[in-house]
Amino acid sequence: MPFVTIRDVAKRAGVGIGTVSRVLNNNPQVSVATRQRVEEAIRDLKFRPNRAARLLPSGTSHLNIGVLLPYLSYHPFVERLRGVQQALDAAEQANLVLYNVSAPDRIDELIDMITSQRNIDGLIVIAVNLTDAHIEALYSANITLVGIYDRALDAMPCISIDNVAGGFLATEYLIRLGHTRIAYIGDSFPNAWGFPTSEDRFNGYRQALHTHGQALNPDYVRLGEHGENIARQHARELLMLPEPPTAIFAMSDMQAFGALAAARELGCKTPEQISILGFDDLELSQYVGLSTVRQHLRESGFGGVQKLLYLLNDDPQAHQIGLPTPEVIQRVTTAAPS
Amino acid sequence: MPFVTIRDVAKRAGVGIGTVSRVLNNNPQVSVATRQRVEEAIRDLKFRPNRAARLLPSGTSHLNIGVLLPYLSYHPFVERLRGVQQALDAAEQANLVLYNVSAPDRIDELIDMITSQRNIDGLIVIAVNLTDAHIEALYSANITLVGIYDRALDAMPCISIDNVAGGFLATEYLIRLGHTRIAYIGDSFPNAWGFPTSEDRFNGYRQALHTHGQALNPDYVRLGEHGENIARQHARELLMLPEPPTAIFAMSDMQAFGALAAARELGCKTPEQISILGFDDLELSQYVGLSTVRQHLRESGFGGVQKLLYLLNDDPQAHQIGLPTPEVIQRVTTAAPS
DNA sequence: CTGTTAGCGCGTTCAC
């Protein structure tokens, strides 16, 4: 469609394009009469200035950074997004453009849109599993990439955590407290999005048990869809076992909340009768007093931005940006078994 | 700072600017040798194409829509944001640029940034209370505004709900169930952000009681900071009153979750002994089975985008975009008193 | 106060 330009407006209003520009920019040196004529023409023609052209003469080229993520309702993603937002805010040189993938099979479209639109300089990919073709397309569109993943990738620079180590850490912590009957509640894997999170944490759990000479009791492993409720149901079942576990390692704080609820419902005291340990350390968790593994979510978003900005400046510091290792935050839901 | 342009690269590589352009756009008709020379020059000079200039010749002018909101951790805001995201996705003609206000006193800076940057065509303001000066500044920067608020505004087109009516509806629903001892748990007001939500819903509560000839018992009104935990504490206190309420109207689903937890902890059965009604209808709430007042959060974001797009096109349909009225969604946490 | 002109940085013709 032929866009209406400042020139059309000028002709229509019977003035020069300079005058139109002045009206557009609220320049006071325009007589009221002509200003009104111009404004009328603008309205009539439904003229709308072209942003790109407008920016051009100023030479200003601020950055647009995209963030690609699945779900806007999943806490860990949103907390990372907040970190990204804060870092970008602090840097004061870039905007945050949000891209949300609603389903795994819609990634293609989105990447197409992003590459064809040429609107962003860099992209932070949170958790979304991109194929090599996607990455290739992004790169040839000259978009600098940084991933924030649950497992390190070769295909692009990443901020990531070692979930196997995290799972190991969590389980070992419970073992050190003296627990010998430790359950695991997590997402079933593999899942539609290909998130490796649950699998990795479970492997850490398994390795820790093995290292400390404890057998893995299949009854103590409950995998299912993600969610507080399903986790609650799993915890119920665990607690009603003839020989219930004395500790539950939930692979996420949300699931730990579910387990907590189940314990409460069954009148099972935490941490006296059952220790519950989460993973994530959501902002919420401190309020609930949940013991958990802190994986520095906010920092991961923050670090992602730093890395990206360094990369955009060809600054070698980019490769130094990492994440603190996960750590156990002990609050009130874990203790030695009684 | 003097930006390095395609011309600099051309000179450096000893080629014409056309060739550089071709390399940039992956045009296959460039010999491998020259391509390499150009790429080297690009790297040496740290050249980065100007997005605006790039878009200019194509005539493509896609929209950038900003979203301004406080907190990225507050569920109702995030759900509205999701609605915005979905609508923009569906329209396929605009990007979502995210602006997050971290504190009420930082609104000024942000508005300054937004107006000086000239990056967006429209702005959807979620819950943030803007002064007339802010709105003025935005308008003279030619940014079209739509607000999504908890109370209708005159200063700009809005999607809003009537929280007084919502509070009335909620309370009347409980009264109709037969409750005569109905408590209210909400945020204390006024608050730092100036959100009128709790006050409005409380007024609806009060009016409903009055309309139905029930006295307002001050012991049954608990106001405090927002949060599941504080609500939980309030609910505890309510339930331990010599004459406890038979129903609790929590002004938000999160607070209702807190009340639910308190009831569980005290062994107080829901809904047999205590009915609990929330407000919001978060995505989460259906999983929990919480009875609540649906205020169409997602739709409000969706509608905001529609209204904005109409406004940008001077389409009078803009004024027809509204929101369904709030409705009570009865699930399992409310029933007649026994 | 207002019209005209010269770029802004890049993609796209063309000729070479």
Add this chain to the structure above:
DNA sequence: GTGAACGCGCTAACAG
């Protein structure tokens, strides 16, 4: 295969 004009829509500096 490659270089050099030309124009995208707009702002700013300059004449009037």
